[in-house]
Amino acid sequence: MKIGELDFGNNLFLAPMAGVSDIGFREQCAIFGADVTCSEMLSARAMMHNPKKTELMTITSPNENIVLGQIFGHEVEPMVKALTNPLLVKYPVIDINMGCPAPKIVRNGEGSALMKNIPLASKIISSCVKNSDRPISVKFRLGYNQDISCEFGRMCEEAGASFVTLHARTTEQGYGGRADYEAIAKLKSTINIPVIGNGDVVDYSSFQNMLATGVDGVMIGRGAQGRPWIFSELLKRDLSTLDKFKVITSHISTLRKYYTEDWLVLYMRKHLLWYTSGEKNSSEYRLKLATSPSIEQSLEILKSIF
Numbered sequence: 301m302k303i304g305e306l307d308f309g310n311n312l313f314l315a316p317m318a319g320v321s322d323i324g325f326r327e328q329c330a331i332f333g334a335d336v337t338c339s340e341m342l343s344a345r346a347m348m349h350n351p352k353k354t355e356l357m358t359i360t361s362p363n364e365n366i367v368l369g370q371i372f373g374h375e376v377e378p379m380v381k382a383l384t385n386p387l388l389v390k391y392p393v394i395d396i397n398m399g400c401p402a403p404k405i406v407r408n409g410e411g412s413a414l415m416k417n418i419p420l421a422s423k424i425i426s427s428c429v430k431n432s433d434r435p436i437s438v439k440f441r442l443g444y445n446q447d448i449s450c451e452f453g454r455m456c457e458e459a460g461a462s463f464v465t466l467h468a469r470t471t472e473q474g475y476g477g478r479a480d481y482e483a484i485a486k487l488k489s490t491i492n493i494p495v496i497g498n499g500d501v502v503d504y505s506s507f508q509n510m511l512a513t514g515v516d517g518v519m520i521g522r523g524a525q526g527r528p529w530i531f532s533e534l535l536k537r538d539l540s541t542l543d544k545f546k547v548i549t550s551h552i553s554t555l556r557k558y559y560t561e562d563w564l565v566l567y568m569r570k571h572l573l574w575y576t577s578g579e580k581n582s583s584e585y586r587l588k589l590a591t592s593p594s595i596e597q598s599l600e601i602l603k604s605i606f
Contacts, residue, residue, distance in 0.1 A: 588601050
């Protein structure tokens with residue numbers, strides 16, 4: 301897939317995941333073959349009033365290839381102003397989140413709540429397109445409680461979006477049930493701009509099922525949690541020398557450049573539990589990882605597992 305001068309390589313995307321897709325994790329995914337990574341969701345309004353709160357979330361790594369800066373909001377003016385914010389200058393593509401199902405986001409009329417207000421969603425997209433010299437993409441769901449993805453996709457195309465990403469679940473489904481690949485195929489046959497498919501890609505078989513929809517690219521979220529090497533698996537690269545302990549220590553080492561140890565201890569617990577999920581003899585150590593008071597102790601526990 302190419303958008304202007306941007307070449308998306310193998311068209312493998314890492315999904316933006318709030319509280320998950322930190323710079324260390326994104327860096328590992330890129331090293332293992334993710335062509336495109338995404339920032340965590342960045343509040344357009346927060347960037348107007350408290351940019352320092354957003355600054356750490358916009359750090360990128362030279363190991364990342366194409367990084368999308370994802371913004372969210374329900375007001376036109378803050379969304380347009382975000383495009384010229386110095387924190388977003390580095391991103392070659394700006395992605396607008398219209399798919400987040402988190403209750404606190406939806407209650408504010410943001411994320412997937414915008415799928416219930418197509419005129420406003422259209423105005424936000426078209427205003428951003430008119431005021432940007434970079435491609436604008438949109439990530440959305442099937443709909444709030446029913447499938448309106450083709451209608452919404454057509455609107456995105458008419459508003460000037462360069463490509464769209466469909467997570468094939470409704471807001472009400474959250475992350476339950478199965479992603480509707482037929483809906484992704486239908487959207488792909490309905491609109492002319494590229495479509496990225498998202499949902500339930502966790503191995504090579506599900507990856508092939510997603511490709512069968514005709515999508516231009518595949519976005520992986522939860523399937524990469526604790527497994528940044530999934531991108532190499534999908535590309536059929538040799539992983540016989542994979543050193544999981546080294547991957548984890550590299551992830552931690554990158555985060556240590558920017559964050560305090562106190563923050564890191566608590567934050568990394570979920571990542572460490574994902575990294576060790578399914579590992580032989582890990583069950584007796586996982587509670588220790590979940591309550592470890594220091595990174596050094598966590599690393600000692602990991603040595604026992606790997």
